[in-house]
Amino acid sequence: MTQAPPLRICADDAGIAAAAEILRGGGLVSFPTETVYGLGADARDDTAVARIFAAKGRPSFNPLIVHVPTLEAAAEYCVFNDLAHQLASAFWPGALTLVLPLRPDAGISKLVTAGLNTVAVRVPDHPVAHALLSAFGGPVAAPSANPSGRISPTTADHVQQGLGGRVDAIVDGGACAVGVESTIINCSGAPALLRAGGLPVEALEACLGQPLLRPEDPQTPVSPGQLQSHYAPEGKVRLNAPYADEGEVLLGFGPVEAELNLSRTGDLTEAAANLFACLHKLDAMGATRIAVSPIPDHGLGQAINDRLRRAAAPRP
Ligand code: TXA
Ligand code: MG
Numbered sequence: 001m002t003q004a005p006p007l008r009i010c011a012d013d014a015g016i017a018a019a020a021e022i023l024r025g026g027g028l029v030s031f032p033t034e035t036v037y038g039l040g041a042d043a044r045d046d047t048a049v050a051r052i053f054a055a056k057g058r059p060s061f062n063p064l065i066v067h068v069p070t071l072e073a074a075a076e077y078c079v080f081n082d083l084a085h086q087l088a089s090a091f092w093p094g095a096l097t098l099v100l101p102l103r104p105d106a107g108i109s110k111l112v113t114a115g116l117n118t119v120a121v122r123v124p125d126h127p128v129a130h131a132l133l134s135a136f137g138g139p140v141a142a143p144s145a146n147p148s149g150r151i152s153p154t155t156a157d158h159v160q161q162g163l164g165g166r167v168d169a170i171v172d173g174g175a176c177a178v179g180v181e182s183t184i185i186n187c188s189g190a191p192a193l194l195r196a197g198g199l200p201v202e203a204l205e206a207c208l209g210q211p212l213l214r215p216e217d218p219q220t221p222v223s224p225g226q227l228q229s230h231y232a233p234e235g236k237v238r239l240n241a242p243y244a245d246e247g248e249v250l251l252g253f254g255p256v257e258a259e260l261n262l263s264r265t266g267d268l269t270e271a272a273a274n275l276f277a278c279l280h281k282l283d284a285m286g287a288t289r290i291a292v293s294p295i296p297d298h299g300l301g302q303a304i305n306d307r308l309r310r311a312a313a314p315r316p
Contacts, residue, residue: 006030006160007169011128019171020135023048028055028166030145030159031132032173033124035095035181035198036152036276037159038067038142039167040132049111049141055166058148062225063114064141065097065182066121069133074098074121077106077139083208084187090207093125095178095198099186099221112141114224118188128173144181145170149316151231151279154179158280179273180303185212186221194223196302198272230310233279233290237312241291249285251278253293259285262293268300275304279311 009015011032019029026048029040039055041048043066053060068074071088078100080088088098102108102119113119124130133140144152145159145167153159156172183197185204192213193201205211213220235249244250244258252258254266260278262271282290292308295301 005165006163006167008156008160009169009171011131011171011173015171016128016131016135019132019169022168023136023140026051027168028052029132030156030163030167030170031129031142032126032156032171032176033067033129034126034176035124035178036154036176037145037156037170038129038140039145039159039163040067040140040142042136043112043139043141044107044109046109046111049109052141052143053111055163056143056146056148058143060111061114062227063116063120064112064143066108066112066119067129067133067140067142068121068123069130070123073139074123076103077108078102078119078121081187083191087185087187087191087204087207088123091199091204092123093130094123095125095182096204097122097182097184097197099184099188099194101188108139109141118186120184122182126173128171132171149227149230149232151233151283152181152276154273154276158276161280175273175277177273179275179277180300180307183303184223186223189221190219192217192220194220195226196306198300198303200299201302202299228310229313229315231276231279231307232311232315233287234283235287235290237290237292237308239292239308239312240294242294244291248289248291249282249287251282251290251292253295256293258293262295262304268296268304271295272300272304275307
């Protein structure tokens, strides 16, 4: 495992070519997507994929998302039914991950899928991710580039702080615009929401013309990665707090007096983009108790509240 500090790579043509070469050699490359930074490796290479799990300290039962540059490339690895095709055509590239039946001849490492007969695929909407995936020319397995259970990274500095010497290179593409991970839909049967994310559920349901099954519905397949405590800052988190108690730092939303504010104007898109950066800042401030303003539970608010509930959940 690499111990030297990671190579910081500029997102120009030469940098993308160098990053693709590292992937070809079985290395780990962190790269920006529109949601969060990913920790990428060749999804066909067992050793490279094993290094992802080791670098993150991630339990091996938790499968990874395969990133590809186009829908056509995705179809090499999984089977699209009509509804999946409808969603992919409408929202790719974008913050949508589809869980679909794995093609038996896909050549994807069993570590990526944790031995399941489905695979999660996504076409990210970011020019640097697109350039890297195209230059590499194969499937890239990439979880978020944070130590397992900790806050996801939305800048190259976050990746450097969290994974330091455990990644070969970090491609610096600036801050991620969406700021929360992709929405995950299992489309291998009746379409089911597995994780709220950067694409609002309302938009998906409008496209499908039918409601999605929810994670709590008994027919929804279990998503192995939905650990209760996750995205955790160092401090203890209290939700739905109109104001901070003595000794708490307030993470605000809307027009409140607060040390940090997700969006003073109450804009959920801005709040999603700021969420993880604010949690990282609270760690840097040494906040031991964090109060968070109430956040409306519609649109991107569902993803924000999901991440905050996990941040506030009891730690293992
Ligand atoms: O926005 C994102 O999705 C980011 C960027 C880097 O693309 N990636 C990301 O990956 O959030 P990660 O590993 O942090 O979350 C992937 C989630 C996990 O909860 C995992 O359990 C679930 O996807 N997943 C992967 N394959 C699955 C499968 N076959 N069935 C059900 N859930 C799956
Ligand atoms: Mg993650």
